[in-house]
Amino acid sequence: MTSPVGLHRVVQPTGVLPQAAWRLDTSAAIAPNEVRIRVQRLNLDAASFRQLSEKHGGDGDAVRAEVLEIIATRGKMQNPVTGSGGMLIGTVEEAGRRSPLGLKPGERVATLVSLTLTPLVVTDGLARWDGRSEQVPCDGWAILFARSIAAVLPDDEDPQLSLAVLDVCGAPALTARVVSRYVEDRRRVGDPTPVRVAVIGGAGKSGSLSLAAARRAGAARTVGVVPVAAERDALTAAGLASVVALADARDPVGLSTAVTTALGAPADVTVVCVDVPGCEHGAVLATADGGTVIFFSMATSFSAAALGAEGLAADVTMLVGNGYVPGHAELALGLLRAEPGVRRLFAARIAAD
Structure with missing residues (x-):
C-alpha cells in the first residue's frame, strides 16, 4: 500500500515519516500516486551549504564529494549536521494515474518541499558543479508523493532565478x-x-x-x-x-x-x-x-x-x-x-x- 506522505519509501527506520528517516527507497518505478522528476538543478539550503563549505575550508571538491556521499547513503539530501536540505527544479518524467498534484510529463517544475524528505538519485557525479555555490547543476531523478508540493516554472523567468526565489517563498x-x-x-x-x-x-x-x-x-x-x-x-x-x-x-x-x-x-x-x-x-x-x-x-x-x-x-x-x-x-x-x-x-x- 502506498502512503500519500511517503511512508512506503522509508527504508530505515520504519514507522517514521520520510523527513525523519535515515534512508529512503529511491526506486525509479513510481506508485500510482507518485511523480518522478528528471532533476536538472538542486538548490542547497543556505545553512547546510555554509556548514559544508566551512567544514572543508572552501574546498569545492571536498564539498561536492560529501554531498554525493550524503545522497548516496541516505537516498535524499539531508545534511546530518544542520538537518536541512534544499529544493530542486526538473522536468516531469512520469505522473502516476492517481497523483493529485496535477503535473504532466514535460512540465518544468520546482519542488516546494524539502530535499530532506524527497527520494533522490544523482547519476552524473555532480560533474558540472564546482562545490562553491548553493545551486547545483546535476542529472538524476527524484520522487514526489501525493502530499508533496510543486510549482510549474514560469516561462518568462530564468529558471535559475525562479529556483532561488521559490527556495525561500x-x-x-x-x-x-x-x-x-x-x-x-x-x-x-x-x-x-x-x-x-x-x-x-x-x-x-x-x-x-x-x-x-x-x-x-x-x-x-x-x-x-x-x-x-x-x-x-x-x-x-x-x-x-x-x-x-x-x-x-x-x-x-x-x-x-x-x-x-x-x-x-x-x-x-x-x-x-x-x-x-x-x-x-x-x-x-x-x-x-x-x-x-x-x-x-x-x-x-x-x-x-x-x-x-x-x-x-x-x-x-x-x-x-x-x-x-x-x-x-x-x-x-x-x-x-x-x-x-x-x-x-x-x-x-x-x-x-
Whole structure:
C-alpha cells in the first residue's frame, strides 16, 4: 500500500515519516500516486551549504564529494549536521494515474518541499558543479508523493532565478500574514501606532523578499539588518527598507540597539533570515512585548530561543517558518516581478555564485 506522505519509501527506520528517516527507497518505478522528476538543478539550503563549505575550508571538491556521499547513503539530501536540505527544479518524467498534484510529463517544475524528505538519485557525479555555490547543476531523478508540493516554472523567468526565489517563498508569505494581522488589529481598535518590522539578514534571499512583503502588508517602518558594509550598500540601493542597519546578529545587545535605534522602538515583528547560529537572543531582545519573532533560519536553536525568551522575561510569540503558506509561490514570484530591488539583489547573488 502506498502512503500519500511517503511512508512506503522509508527504508530505515520504519514507522517514521520520510523527513525523519535515515534512508529512503529511491526506486525509479513510481506508485500510482507518485511523480518522478528528471532533476536538472538542486538548490542547497543556505545553512547546510555554509556548514559544508566551512567544514572543508572552501574546498569545492571536498564539498561536492560529501554531498554525493550524503545522497548516496541516505537516498535524499539531508545534511546530518544542520538537518536541512534544499529544493530542486526538473522536468516531469512520469505522473502516476492517481497523483493529485496535477503535473504532466514535460512540465518544468520546482519542488516546494524539502530535499530532506524527497527520494533522490544523482547519476552524473555532480560533474558540472564546482562545490562553491548553493545551486547545483546535476542529472538524476527524484520522487514526489501525493502530499508533496510543486510549482510549474514560469516561462518568462530564468529558471535559475525562479529556483532561488521559490527556495525561500515561505518567508515572505508568512511575514505578510503576520504583519497584516498587526496592521488590521491596530486599525480595528483605532490605534495609530505604526507597525515596525525588523528583518535580520535583510540583504539575503529570504530577507529581501520579507522586507518587500512587510511593506506591502502595511508595515509603516522597516529595518533591514546586515553584517557588513557591502550588504548595507546593496540593500540601501535596492530601496526595500526604510532604513538599513549594520549589526552582528550574534551580539544580542548590539542587535537590539541597532533595531531600536533604527525603528525608534523595538520591532513589533522580527524576522530572522540569517544562516548562522547564535542569533536567537538578539532577535528576542529586539522585539517589543506582545511582538512576534519569526525564525526562518535552519541554523536556529529552538531551545536557545525558548529558554532565552524565558530568561529575558520576554512576552513574545515565536513562530517557526515551516516553508509552506498557501499561495506562497505566487506571492514570491509576484514580488520578484513588481520590486526591482528584489530582482537586483537576486541577480547579483546568482552572478556571484
